[in-house]
Amino acid sequence: xxxxxxxxxxxxxxxxxxxxxxxxxxxxxxxxxxxxxxxxxxxxxxxxxxxxxxxxxxxxxxxxxxxxxxxxxxxxxxxxxxxxxxxxxxxxxxxxxxxxxxxxxxxxxxxxxx
Amino acid sequence: xxxxxxxxxxxxxxxxxxxxxxxxxxxxxxxxxxxxxxxxxxxxxxxxxxxxxxxxxxxxxxxxxxxxxxxxxxxxxxxxxxxxxxxxxxxxxxxxxxxxxxxxxxxxxxxxx
Numbered sequence: 001x002x003x004x005x006x007x008x009x010x011x012x013x014x015x016x017x018x019x020x021x022x023x024x025x026x027x028x029x030x031x032x033x034x035x036x037x038x039x040x041x042x043x044x045x046x047x048x049x050x051x052x053x054x055x056x057x058x059x060x061x062x063x064x065x066x067x068x069x070x071x072x073x074x075x076x077x078x079x080x081x082x083x084x085x086x087x088x089x090x091x092x093x094x095x096x097x098x099x100x101x102x103x104x105x106x107x108x109x110x111x112x113x114x
Numbered sequence: 115x116x117x118x119x120x121x122x123x124x125x126x127x128x129x130x131x132x133x134x135x136x137x138x139x140x141x142x143x144x145x146x147x148x149x150x151x152x153x154x155x156x157x158x159x160x161x162x163x164x165x166x167x168x169x170x171x172x173x174x175x176x177x178x179x180x181x182x183x184x185x186x187x188x189x190x191x192x193x194x195x196x197x198x199x200x201x202x203x204x205x206x207x208x209x210x211x212x213x214x215x216x217x218x219x220x221x222x223x224x225x226x227x
Contacts, residue, residue, distance in 0.1 A: 042220055042221070044205070106154065106155055107155075
């Protein structure tokens with residue numbers, strides 16, 4: 001069974017204190033790993049898509065990396081407005097062998113204190 | 115392009131009633147997904163359309179749930195005989211055929227009393 005595990009479940013940082021979030025996965029036929037940001041009561045907001053091991057993507061204070069078994073979301077010098085839940089999802093082939101469907105992790109809740 | 119929209123944003127219903135939600139995807143996106151999300155969990159896949167064809171349906175999805183996408187544009191998700199366990203945020207997402215990235219709507223929050 002495809003699994004996506006995110007750690008830690010919750011993370012509290014001081015403004016400017018850099019850290020990393022982890023997403024480990026066990027899937028067959030990976031076809032992309034996605035990072036989303038979700039604010040309370042809202043739909044997930046797309047951040048990055050990674051397709052192959054060694055790939056890296058950056059956006060402002062965020063940097064996503066991918067290996068064969070896990071992905072990291074690095075947050076450099078975070079600000080209070082970076083507080084949100086960060087979700088990881090992997091796109092893998094469905095059990096039916098047909099389409100590719102996504103499996104999400106439970107997310108990491110990040111709070112950045114000023 | 116205004117993004118993915120969902121209606122209603124909130125719905126309160128009594129147990130046993132039927133409810134229907136609507137999703138309008140990003141224009142020209144041929145793929146549309148429905149998810150359910152409960153507190154502290156990531157979105158759980160429910161079903162997926164490519165154009166008007168429903169290609170995948172979660173094995174966890176009860177027979178009380180049905181989804182349609184007539185003409186390959188907007189989609190509806192209906193829940194019959196609602197139960198308290200159906201209370202959740204229902205999310206819709208769309209993607210184009212050329213890339214897999216999904217763009218989410220704001221969600222419909224359902225509360226079953």
